[in-house]
Amino acid sequence: MSGSGELPFTGSIFTLPLLVIGMTLTLAGWVVRRLAREDA
């Protein structure tokens, strides 16, 4: 069936620590992928 629950709510001030952790991990993942691509 289409459309299982996802709730793409993006958070703001009260979830700032989660957002910072999330963004840091996303950025770190992007950097790691770039470096791995360059090594290859």
Next chain:
Amino acid sequence: MRLLPSRGTDHARRATGVETTRVAVLVASKDGASTIGATVASAVGQADVFVVSDGSRDRTGAVARAAGAHVIELTENVGKPAAIHHALTTLRLAERYDAIAILDDDTTIAPNFIRKAVERFREGVAIVVGRTMTRWPHENRWNVWLGSRAYAYWRYQATLRRGQSALGVMNCISGSNSVFRSSVLAQIAIEQTPYIVDDTYWTLETHRRKLGRIVYAPDAHAWVCDPLTLRDWYRQNLRWIWGMYQGIAGHHVGRRVTRFDVASVLLMLDWCAYVFGMPIAIGLALWLGWFSLHLVLFYAIGYAAWTLLAAIATKKWRLAAMLPAIAVIDVIYRVVFVHALVKTIREPRVTSCRWVSPVRY
């Protein structure tokens, strides 16, 4: 990597790329003939695929079978959780497989989806949630509802979901593309969930019964059909948020002192700030007579910065051009939050988890 002792065919074992892990894919579908073929085709090389046709009146079963799935055809429409439960019990999937991926019938997964998800199944992990992305075909490239959803998925998953995953406090999984440890799914997949969103029930049961961590796998990619019209978009969001509110009430979220509850309360405070922050700010500005460019700029710069970032990250440059539409849709989203609250007060539980899917494309 090892989940549980493996049993069964070599096919699924080889396909996962993880020698000791056996994975099944399970899809419930009602009248999904137009999309189920692509869903099965995307998964059939990675795992054994099972489709439950939930009282379909079209050729769902035949199309799924032709694409390579094992098919169960139910004569009556029983709803997704009942269909999933039926397949689990009659086919004994939880006994035969170590992990079970549940996909929607309009979801397609990347060729390495199962392998990437299984890699995250470390000790103590109950559910692995894939990365959801909007299927955004060329003919719908300027559809603002798809654009808004593509933006929301990216922003939500790159920030909040990733942070929640790191701290083990995910309040929501993707029902369209998540992989469950079989022993966990067998415990939480009941025949009729009391909430309109079955995966909300599964998520909260996993937390409450301490069945394991829920983690996000950003490299396990899945594409889903999202609503194309205001009507479908509104109805889908309303159902999702209604289901979430039902879960909060039914599982007494926020009434215990656990990390999950504290994080959930903070999230709820965020919802309040999100819904009421903008109208309060505008009201105050009008009332105090200093409505100025600053307030408009505050919101405009925020929307512009996030939309531009999303456009860069997803390489969908038209997102930047859709900025005004995304901002307007975000205002409507606030209305849905309030509407869903009223709906939850009137209907805190459901007896049947059935709904009409948005138009597939």
